[in-house]
Structure formats: C-alpha cells, structure tokens
Amino acid sequence: MATSSLRQLDIFAQIVASGNAALCAxxxxxxVEKVAQDLASLEMRLGYRLFDEISGDLRLTAAGRKTAEAMTLLSQGDPENWSASKADEPEAQPASQDERQxxxxxxPAPVFGRFQEALAAFEAANEDVAITLDLTIHLAEEAAAALREGRVDIAYFYALGEAADLPSRYGWSEQINLYAGNDHPLALKDSVSAQDLATLPxxxxxxxxxxxxxxDAALAREGIRTGDPxxxxxxxxxxxxxLREGAGCFAAFGPLARDLGRLGGIRRLALERSLPAVEVRQAIGSRAADGSAATALADYLFL
Known part of the structure; x- marks a missing residue:
C-alpha cells in the first residue's frame, strides 16, 4: 500500500495533469473534498502553497511549478510512483539549455519554501543560469552522497551540528516543539517536565x-524519552x-511547527526544558569552482 505521503504526491501529480480538482477526483x-484535504495536508508539510486556489481551473504558484518540475525529474528515475505526472511544460526560456549554466x-521542500523568492530573483537577474531543484535530499548522509557523485551542486540539509566528512556552513536553526489539543492535560499545565514526556502518547x-x-535523532541525543506512538x-x-481530540501530542519544527501553532484548537506545550533545535546547513560540491554561478548562488542565498 502506498504511504500517505506518496498518495498526496500522486494527487498533486494528477491534479497538475488535469488542471481541475473535480477532474482529478x-x-x-x-x-473533491478528499482531493482538497490531501492537497492541504501536503501543502502544510511542504510549508508553502502549490496552487493559487483549489476551485475551478487551477493555477500553480511559482513554488508549485518548481515542485512539479522537480517531481517530473524524479519520475524519470521512479516511473512507478510518478509514471505520468504530465506536469505543465516549463515556460519558454530566453536561451537554450545548451547555452545556459x-x-x-x-x-528539503520546506527549506526551498523559505528561499523560493530569492531563487526566482537570482534566475531573473542571471538569464544564462538554469536552476533545477532536487527535493529528495534531507539529511547529511544523503547530501554527502549526492555531492560526491556530482548529482547536485548545492545541498541544504537537516543536521544536529556540523556533519563529519561534509564541510558545510550553518544557515539557521529550527526549534523542535510539542503540540497538543487545547484540552489535553499537558496543554493546560504552566510547565511540562521531562517526566511528563516520558509517558506521553x-x-x-x-x-x-x-x-x-x-x-528521533535529536531527542535521542538529548536523552529525552516520550511514550509510544x-x-x-x-x-x-x-x-x-x-490532536484536537486529545489523543496524543506531536513533535514538529520549521514551517510545519509554525502552521500548527497558528491552528485553532491546538497549543504548543510549555516545556520546562527546551527540545533540541535542528540545524539547516549548506554544502557545495567540489565541481562548483570559486567564482562559478553555483558559488554565486550559494552566497546569494545567505544574503
């Protein structure tokens, strides 16, 4: 059986192909309600909107178009899951691919969501540069392999500090927080201790x-235990x-945590001891020589 995430990606592919939620359904x-629900769930996980609106004929946002292009490239290596995404053809470019760097x-998609506008600005200012996204890299070992094999030029990844054997620079940190329904017993406490967490469903x-x-790695490193899932x-x-029904608590960081914190009926737990923060780090491949477009982009994203 396909996982929830793959089902949501498949719905995204199908809705891009059809251009209409009713046809996709x-x-x-x-x-149609299930299509809208799964799409909203996917957008919440990614941290950005994929479509301008869900009713009528759909229009991809700029970030949605980049995501569709990235998933189309992914389908070339995984035809079973994305065999016919039929994503919109990329817009005409001012120069041929052979003429562009x-x-x-x-x-990770949520990280891309943070600097999507910067990427668009860099492409607009450098018409001889074509930026392709790979949204499959999340962790240090994945980034190291992709850079070593020359599959990517710049990699952002999640880490718990500087990764061994992967020179990288710190971008920012994203705090892990715990969330529960407003009426959950721990949501009503002024301070939640480590002992409270040890048996927390x-x-x-x-x-x-x-x-x-x-x-999981961050909590294990800090020796923090929680109850079984x-x-x-x-x-x-x-x-x-x-969460709103009060059946358990949920750990999140980054845009997902931000969006959870804004939802009605859900509250961030007031922890006595802060949970670890996850670092977002940037690494550059060896083929990206000093002064190249890749190094210029890597530096630009830090401005």
Missing part, C-alpha cells in the same frame, strides 16, 4: 520520513484531527 475515484540545488510521522528521523502517519489532516 473523477480520475482517481475519490471525492545549469545548477542543481538540493533542499505521541503522534508521529511515518518511520521513513526524514523529518521523523531527524526528530499511538499513530504514525504523514497525513497532516489526520494529525490535526487527532
């Missing part, structure tokens, strides 16, 4: 999810629903 044999930028992302892996899912709509 008909083709997949599900309701290609930069492959790898970043948890909602968690699926085990292969890189966000789950980095959260009562649910493991990448479907954020399910997480929100169960």
């Amino acid at each position: 008909r083709d997949l044999g599900i309701s 290609s930069i492959v930028l790898a970043a 948890m909602l968690m992302m699926e085990r292969p999810n890189p966000l789950r892996r980095i959260i 009562v649910l493991e899912t990448d479907n954020m709509f399910d997480v929100m629903t169960i």
Whole structure:
C-alpha cells in the first residue's frame, strides 16, 4: 500500500495533469473534498502553497511549478510512483539549455519554501543560469552522497551540528516543539517536565520520513524519552484531527511547527526544558569552482 505521503504526491501529480480538482477526483475515484484535504495536508508539510486556489481551473504558484518540475525529474528515475505526472511544460526560456549554466540545488521542500523568492530573483537577474531543484535530499548522509557523485551542486540539509566528512556552513536553526489539543492535560499545565514526556502518547510521522528521523535523532541525543506512538502517519489532516481530540501530542519544527501553532484548537506545550533545535546547513560540491554561478548562488542565498 502506498504511504500517505506518496498518495498526496500522486494527487498533486494528477491534479497538475488535469488542471481541475473535480477532474482529478473523477480520475482517481475519490471525492473533491478528499482531493482538497490531501492537497492541504501536503501543502502544510511542504510549508508553502502549490496552487493559487483549489476551485475551478487551477493555477500553480511559482513554488508549485518548481515542485512539479522537480517531481517530473524524479519520475524519470521512479516511473512507478510518478509514471505520468504530465506536469505543465516549463515556460519558454530566453536561451537554450545548451547555452545556459545549469545548477542543481538540493533542499528539503520546506527549506526551498523559505528561499523560493530569492531563487526566482537570482534566475531573473542571471538569464544564462538554469536552476533545477532536487527535493529528495534531507539529511547529511544523503547530501554527502549526492555531492560526491556530482548529482547536485548545492545541498541544504537537516543536521544536529556540523556533519563529519561534509564541510558545510550553518544557515539557521529550527526549534523542535510539542503540540497538543487545547484540552489535553499537558496543554493546560504552566510547565511540562521531562517526566511528563516520558509517558506521553505521541503522534508521529511515518518511520521513513526524514523529518521523523531527524526528530528521533535529536531527542535521542538529548536523552529525552516520550511514550509510544499511538499513530504514525504523514497525513497532516489526520494529525490535526487527532490532536484536537486529545489523543496524543506531536513533535514538529520549521514551517510545519509554525502552521500548527497558528491552528485553532491546538497549543504548543510549555516545556520546562527546551527540545533540541535542528540545524539547516549548506554544502557545495567540489565541481562548483570559486567564482562559478553555483558559488554565486550559494552566497546569494545567505544574503
């Protein structure tokens, strides 16, 4: 069975292909409400909007178009999951691909969401540069392999400090926080201790999810224990629903944590001891020589 995250990506691919939520729902044999729900869950995980609106004929946002292009490239190596994404053809470029310098930028999708406007500005100012996204890199070991093999030029990744054997520079930190429904007993406490966390039932992302892996590693490094998971899912709509019902708590960082904190019926726990922060780091491949477009882009993203 496909995981929740793959189902959501497949719906995104199908909705890009059809250009209409109702047609997508008909083709997949599900309701329009289910399409909208899964799309909203995916956008919450990514941290940015994919479409300007969900009703009528759909228009991709600039970030949505980049994501569709990245997923189309991914499908070339994984036809089973993205065999016919039929994403919109890229807009005509002022120069042919042979005449343009290609930069492959790898970043977790939520990180891409943070500097999507900067990328667009860099491309607009450098018409001889074409930036391709790789949204499959999340952790240090994945970034190291992709850079070593020459598959990417710049890699952003999640880490718990400087990674061994991977020279990188610190970008920013994203605090891990815990969230629960407003009426959860711990949400009503002025201070939640480590002892409270030790038996706390948890909602968690699926085990292969890189966000789950980095959260687990961060908590383990600090010796922080929580209770067993009562649910493991990448479907954020399910997480929100169960949080509001008071069945457990959920750990998150970055844009996902930001969006959870804004939702009605959900509250960030007042922890006595802060949870670890996850670092976002940037590494550059050896083929990106000083003065190249790749190094210029890497520096520009730090401005």
